Amino acid sequence: MQEAEPNTESLFEAPPMGEQERMIEAVLFASAEPVTVRELEARMPHGCDAAEALAHLRKRYDGRGVQVVKVGDAWAIRTAADLGFLMQKETVETRKLSRAAIETLAIIAYHQPVTRAEIEEIRGVSVSRGTVDQLLEMEWIRFGRRRMTPGRPVTFVVTPEFLDQFGLESARDLPGLKELRAAGLLENRLPPGVEPATENDEDDDMNKDGQPELFED
């Protein structure tokens, strides 16, 4: 009806907030993946305030069988965790992670961005290639920025898929993060007598086009 011409209509006025809430409800319900505020606004008529509509929607679903949850900078609808027992049919058999993979994942989540050498320093053993590959393949971790230390090692960080998997709004909501930080257990403390590597932020040997010498071999 009206929706046939949302574009011409929107030149004049954004739809009322209740209508915006309905739109977001529809989009989030339809999608299995989290949707960002930007994507929501791109789909909605011009002038909509997706963030405000989201806040209303979130309140509306408070305590219901499905919930509006935040995943990184995106939003999704998920069933309430206390109703998991009804869903045996939907449960997907998750691949069992090895103890090494679980620890590596936790270290990446709590220490990110973290290099392979740092993971090995914390675990006290070398990290097997398969472990990192598995986590990359599951898209729970990805490469982060290179560390500006000798060798320019790549770092690892966790992904939005990881947050979605564990029902976290952001990596700041990891359980016990604050306590661990307060206890100094997330510091990268070097063994006594070892010189800290200099954080040399700009490297003259890098030409303007961002081609580090690493790629020239």
Added chain:
Amino acid sequence: MQEAEPNTESLFEAPPMGEQERMIEAVLFASAEPVTVRELEARMPHGCDAAEALAHLRKRYDGRGVQVVKVGDAWAIRTAADLGFLMQKETVETRKLSRAAIETLAIIAYHQPVTRAEIEEIRGVSVSRGTVDQLLEMEWIRFGRRRMTPGRPVTFVVTPEFLDQFGLESARDLPGLKELRAAGLLENRLPPGVEPATENDEDDDMNKDGQPELFED
């Protein structure tokens, strides 16, 4: 663990209607197929009245962005018909990029700024115009500065959209050869003497300098 109790508990009393409504909401949301009243009751604790809870839920969603609808003799949650225009993006079909395009893109990412002639030299086959056009159209690459060599060939560089797509903060964060090897990606060695699969990315109207008229604007 929770499943153990509701059955024994339910011998005495069914959960309150509000709770039954939540259960139905979650099940309808999560299941891939419409669910019949019988199936609902089979999943819910003993003594529940799925039909009544459904009627409540249906009323609750009246006028909302999603609706509880009857499909045959089963029930499902669906987006409200008047909001269908918001769902267009749901049906985007994604296809894998061709091998030629991936290789071209990889060379541009690792060697940028790079000319077409250099890409061809690295790949060992000519690069079809279609491949470059496709990457340009996807906005994963763009023209860089002209190279200050005879013919002043244009160069290609990757775009911020590319970095975004691949979850990189900068092109420098691409793993280097050593890391590719460590990740097992450099193991697919061809036996010496074996010709790589010939890809006839023919492009006849291209002169030797890799300067097709396309770039002579």
Added chain:
Amino acid sequence: MSDNLFQEDNISVADRLAAEALIVDVDGYEGPLDVLLTLSRTQKVDLRKISVLELARQYLVFVEKAKLLRIELAADYLVMAAWLAFLKSRLLLPPDPTEEGPTGEELAAHLAFQLERLQAMRDAAARLMARDRLGRDFFARGQAEDITRIKTVTYTATLLDLMQGYARIRTRDEFRPFTMDRDSIFTMEEALDRMRGLIGFSGGWTEMASYLPDGWTSDPMKRRSATASTFAASLELVKEGHLDIRQTESFAPIQLRKKDSST
């Protein structure tokens, strides 16, 4: 008294039993740090208050016992044993003022920190895995909707595709060597010739950068090539005994000096 501590005769029965239990399961441990963490539990105290000296003793008992049972321990277990023996002596003997480096207490504190951090990460991992999980405790939409079929084709590729694509090309290169035509190369031979002519005149420490030839310092490509070959040439001259070379820390300028034949 302190001599006694270095002998393995006075191992208590409990220690022996603990060590044997560890050895039986040595394959189940993830390296020496894991063993130390397990041993530390026998102290039944907060990891912050752990006695590293006691822990070192327990670990050495464990390694000694393994030797007696002729169990092959991986090299890193033996490296840890050697290090702990060293730490033990540092902790027990009065500090030698002439000796440099960190004190035994500093080393012990760091080891305690490592153990506490590893334990903390294990606890964190357990808490993480105990959370409600997508697809197990809470669920995504079971039926993503398709009301209007407006087909737009987009092409995708993953980082893995990209890396594999690049790897494929570079692997091919190993059999069909690829060289870019580059005119901005300053060869090591050229650098060596140049350096031989210049080092005779310089007395004190001079930065290596000042040896770069004229016209090779502004263009980054050329500067990189000239720097690399000048550095390689410098090393060659050091090897030949004509030069001294030093760098105070990572990324600091590299400095050269003509070798003084009198010292």
